Amino acid sequence: MNVLVFPCGSEIGLEIHAALRHAKDIRLHGVSSVPDHGEFVYARYRHIGADARSPALIDELNALIDEWAIDLVLPAHDSVIPVLAMASRLHCAAAVPGPDIAATCRDKRLTYVRLAHLGIVPATIDGLADGYPIFAKPAVGQGSQGAERVDDSDRHRYLLENARDYLFSEYLPGAEYTVDCISDATGTLLDAAPRTRERVKSGISVRTAPAAATPGVGAMAKAIAAELALKGAWFFQVRMDRHGVPKLLEVAPRIAGSMALSRMRGINYPLLHVYAHLGKPFSVLAQGHAVVMDRALCNRYRTSLSYARVYLDLDDTLVIDGAVNPLLMALLYQWHARGTAVVLLTRHAGQPLECLARHRICPDLFERIVHLQDRSPKSAAIGGDRDAIFIDDSYRERRDVHMACGIPVFDLDAVEQLLELRA
Template identity: 40%
Template sequence: MDKKILVFPCGSEIGLEINNALKFVKGVTLIGGSSVDDHGKYVYKNYIDGFPNIEDDQFINFLNEIISERNIDYIFPAHDSVVLKLAQHQDKIAAEVLTSPKETCEICRSKKKTYEYFEGKDFNPTMYNSLDDVDTYPVFLKPDVGQGSKGVALASNQAEALQHLQRDNDLLVLEYLPGKEYTIDCFTDRHGQLRFSGMRERRRVKSGISVNSHTIPLDATVKKMAHSINDAMVFRGMWFFQVKEDQHGHFKLLEIAPRIAGTMNLFRNQGVNFPLLTLFDRMNFEVDIIQNNYKLEVDRAFTNRFKVDLEYDRVYIDFDDTITLGEKVNPYVMMFIYQCLSQDKELILITKHIHDIKETLKALKIDESIFNEIIHITKTDMKHTYFSTDKKSIFIDDSYNERKQIVQAHGFPVFDIDAIESLIDWRN
């Protein structure tokens, strides 16, 4: 397998999850694309900016030029509007779009169309045609087309509801669902068979994104709902739907989306890799799914990624309290060390370790051959006198005094342990 996959827009939470899911897959080359300057360039080694907005008349032409230049086989759309746009223009796009058919995408993009499509189903929430039809308050108002929690409102009486509708008369008026919210991640193969459905609770949501979620056993009613939705619509590959409990504890449908969800990482870490399953199914492989049987919780927060304007060929690094953390190895520092090895950077260990450094390395299962040179000096020696200036170098040491001496003697960039994060290259 040697497939090139364009992820667009690659800096969305969806695009970042696709990267995490596929970046280590043998035979897959990921290419990130974006219309705006976003986080994708810190994550995708192959990154293309300057895409037109999807509503631009030249978007499809630009996309096809990229497909031709990069020999792209598949496109993973990573935003709801992009899913719909690419599905509607699949016949004009020179690569296969990894989503469900156009008709499914059109229904799913509109909550009104979704609720009308499932009219009469017991899991469908009540949608009021006008405020005169409302028999009980509060009611929930939300945009027909949108994502996250943008534009939503809760009205406790008719006057409040009217006020919101005067600002935006396209808002849908729906029954209020006060209970817990859940997402059900699904995979349907090319034969139309629902091969997997997993339930997770959205315990904390920020800007419409689930930032804390955990897996729970699939409720029998929700399982039946998943099959009902799958039987009523044509899906291909990954998709998900969201439900919320009404005042009686019954599950009601919120929305359906024929795409990857960022928090599908929960099931991926149980063995269910939705982007990979979708890719294999599109390649007409018969897939098998093994899910590890344990509860899993994810909590998400802002993560730092850096672009450092620094070139270096050699790394001088301390041992005690730098490579080591207490009496054990610091795994974060070792990650950086192995990054240096993969980038053919020279590694020089310089240490005042009081024991035989080679014996200590051996005891910690660190191969001494990792280092191009090991400089073992005494407590009274000055490290800067052992440095060479023939290559661009950096110095890593937990000691402020050691770092200060190096700056004064050679002017090398110096790093404490906390700053190593800026040296890690996360692009894949």
């Protein structure tokens, strides 16, 4: 099954990749309209010129859908969902709700009007308020971007006169939660998992942990599911009012980047989202163990390196302080899968094979083992092999090899650039 993710470099697109990269029945394709991290993550990646505001978007997506034989398009940004929902000429299915629900969820004012009869939305304010503080947020937006507490009439008046369309509502002083939900192909809610928003950056929850389920939040999830009949993965955000009653902030019919937390507890939202929109039956098995997720910037690399053989040191490189270096072990299996030869080049004081056996390292991962038992330089063992790289913790050894052999050399802090994580 070929799945296209657009825009693939968003936090949502990156979580989709992390969740689906090992799915045996899914082949991922990434597309973005701006240069982003997606090209470092998706092995099958394409840049297009049209974004969600462009009338050419559907035509450009259709060209890729035809080229790649795409079965399903996964939106990875809120602004893309209404566009795909209204695109009657898209050449394949898209994992989005119908146009009416997509438009309702994209605009918080429409969301509140649609769900007001459920008694879960905060009181909204037209014109200047009778008292402050109140809360302001863009009617169309994502996360908490542009949202603020308004403490006086001067600021309120300024926002009212601002060109951006704000929604004003009662101020909710309590804790805020995101509730990850999964529904089947009929829109039946199967699970709702609240989580904290302990640290937020640019509207994204970068530290989150499971929160205890409460009857009020659980009832809210069931009410929203019954009203909107959303399929697959979706979420809503709530904040407690001064009486401890949860009030709705927004509903989003999509995967959330921080759904990775629930993925660690047994529910792969992106995978089940695909199944739901393809009409496949599934069940969920949520785990109950405690886990905290904290997110930070990570590095991916694109290099010009090309090599057919790796010369690798043993002591303080492959084995450090009596333990195997897990990154280098991952690389050993990557090189084995790709047919890249690895030579273990070591001055180990004992028998290298005994050391490998002690650490459960299979000697078959190496083309050969060169055991230097004299003071000869490692460069002499490499000789004229120019289609190679050298990895060693010793600067003296690296300098000798680089000067004598002219090949790239790496300390342990630089080998992460060699790991291929794209899928």
